[in-house]
Amino acid sequence: MKVEKVMVIGAGQMGSGIAQVCAQAGYTVYLNDLKPEFVERGLGVISKNLSRNVDKGRMTEEQKQEVLNQITASTDLNDARTVDLVIEAAVENMEIKTKLFAQLDEIAPVHAILASNTSSLPITEIAAATKRPEQVIGMHFMNPVPVMKLVEIIRGLATADEVYQVIEDMTKTLGKVPVEVNDFPGFVSNRILMPMINEAIYTLYEGVATKEAIDEVMKLGMNHPMGPLTLADFIGLDTCLYIMETLHEGFGDTKYRPCPLLRKYVKAGWLGKKSGRGFYTYE
């Protein structure tokens, strides 16, 4: 099966990046979100990213326009009826994702593959909401998508080998490096990264050091390009909380309990960079 048309669901941080790299690789893309203004916001981010490439001489203005022309705005899930692949990048919430996958299963052509960019939720459970679990797979892109090379490809319990192969090949056409991972909470990336971020939040919560000091220790001492609290702000504190809850519930181990300070910030609407305030404040 050859992938030509892709629908990306969710035009947020991740969805807009995924739509951009797919369009740049020549795929016809539908970018879907709940409201036209959400899609517009995503398209605005893509346009800004591409303009930066034009300014740096990496592409021409015409090439930028060609990429933008590859993307069609959508607020109707029925647009999935002609696509070969759906990449879902809506919020990290099992109820929302299973509802979406059940609907997509009804709409998308029988040959279409349904992928989720979930950071941590079980692909097997998402697949069970459909009648085509063998055609459901995880495609976990990293943030920011146009920059980061890795895509974790997650096999659900029922994912067919041919489907895995199509997705691995397609990922390579995006200029990304696929890595195969089995379906366990947090996969590899977030099973290791998120407990570290959560521990950094506990370190702040318990008054061990200031946020700046915690970030500085990890940057200068461990050679991390970004401190864990800054990184949490970039990922989104709501996403960080969902992932910790998934690890906590999935393994039933108290070592994954989310820090109360993380819960408090999310309840306050301090979601990090995307809301203008998290551990730090943003323009």
Ligand SMILES: NC(=O)c1ccc[n+]([C@@H]2O[C@H](COP(=O)([O-])OP(=O)(O)OC[C@H]3O[C@@H](n4cnc5c(N)ncnc54)[C@H](O)[C@@H]3O)[C@@H](O)[C@H]2O)c1
């Ligand atoms: N932020 C990260 O660093 C990161 C990295 C890898 C994977 N992810 C995963 O990607 C997904 C999206 O994360 P994000 O950071 O882009 O979130 P975000 O909040 O920036 O964007 C989510 C978008 O999904 C839209 N949405 C919600 N419900 C929808 C529905 N039913 N139909 C269509 N659109 C819907 C929202 O309106 C919003 O625009 C999550 O599953 C997250 O875990 C995030």
